[in-house]
């Protein structure tokens with residue numbers, strides 16, 4: 001399959017099929033406006049009242065209909081696009097080159113992050129959908145540039161939130177992007193990716209794929225994908241790709257991008273065996289048993305007070321110390337966020353920060369920056385959340401997580417499914433400590 005796409009001179013991308021013909025001219029004008037770097041205030045699709053509203057759905061915004069084109073949400077389109085030589089969007093009013101489309105959305109992002117932030121907030125759904133398309137464009141471009149040196153796990157990381165009618169295509173639909181695939185020359189990785197087996201159930205495909213990935217990367221990195229839910233039809237060590245990431249895909253990607261920084265199991269040999277009942281046997285050292293977990297699972301905050309309240313509850317849980325200085329209803333009772341010890345701050349950042357796409361371990365100045373930002377947010381509890389980069393990193397570490405305490409008194413942040421009685425292990429070949437349940 002990959003060889004067909006690889007030989008493609010041009011990939012044609014159909015978008016905007018659902019647009020009403022009366023809206024073609026407007027949508028074209030908006031897209032061209034983005035391309036020549038117009039402010040969003042000059043493009044009425046981003047304003048509160050969108051005129052003309054001629055779409056079949058009178059409440060609809062024609063530009064929203066364009067960015068909601070199914071092409072941007074499908075798994076199969078990814079390798080088709082990335083392996084082709086060039087791409088053109090077939091819009092209802094005519095052809096638009098891919099590069100032009102990319103530039104329009106790069107401009108959109110620049111305005112939304114700066115001068116036109118408030119305008120973009122007027123229509124949250126449109127902002128969200130444009131952001132999704134912008135991220136998808138970035139992921140596609142990144143994948144296309146990395147074709148010569150790419151592992152299928154990287155492609156899965158970028159695209160696992162997309163839809164697939166057949167769940168097995170969550171693996172097979174990205175297979176030709178893997179450098180070691182038999183569709184591509186010069187295999188760099190050791191084990192060829194499992195061939196498409198449409199007679200096997202999706203659960204079997206996910207088990208075989210995860211087991212393949214563990215052997216191929218010679219470590220337990222696939223376990224860090226944390227793709228398991230209570231009703232999964234696969235064992236807990238398997239990447240259940242039928243599950244969409246349970247948190248925002250960007251946070252999920254960033255969480256995994258930092259894995260290379262950590263090596264919890266240094267010195268412990270990596271051993272992995274799969275027995276006939278699909279039980280994975282690994283080598284490790286038990287470090288404790290979970291004694292208690294916080295009730296709440298962290299969700300995306302709606303205001304600064306959400307973050308402050310969560311931190312207070314977690315800090316009290318971890319230390320048994322009442323944090324009276326963080327009474328959020330009265331600004332004059334506020335002392336400062338210095339109450340949080342260094343170890344706590346490090347947990348809240350997963351001990352990692354990102355500088356222009358590269359992750360490194362958090363240092364004292366990062367901890368100070370995080371404290372200062374939290375202190376500012378606590379002073380203004382009713383303001384909308386301002387997602388500064390350091391708060392984005394904090395959310396990357398804690399979103400969708402619980403805090404746990406072990407019988408030895410250690411504290412950490414773990415998947416939502418963690419329960420008292422689960423065990424914490426260091427597993428040979430694992431970057432992080434593992435919660436075994």
Ligand SMILES: [Zn+2]
Pocket residue numbers: 038039040111112114115116
């Ligand atoms: Zn602007």
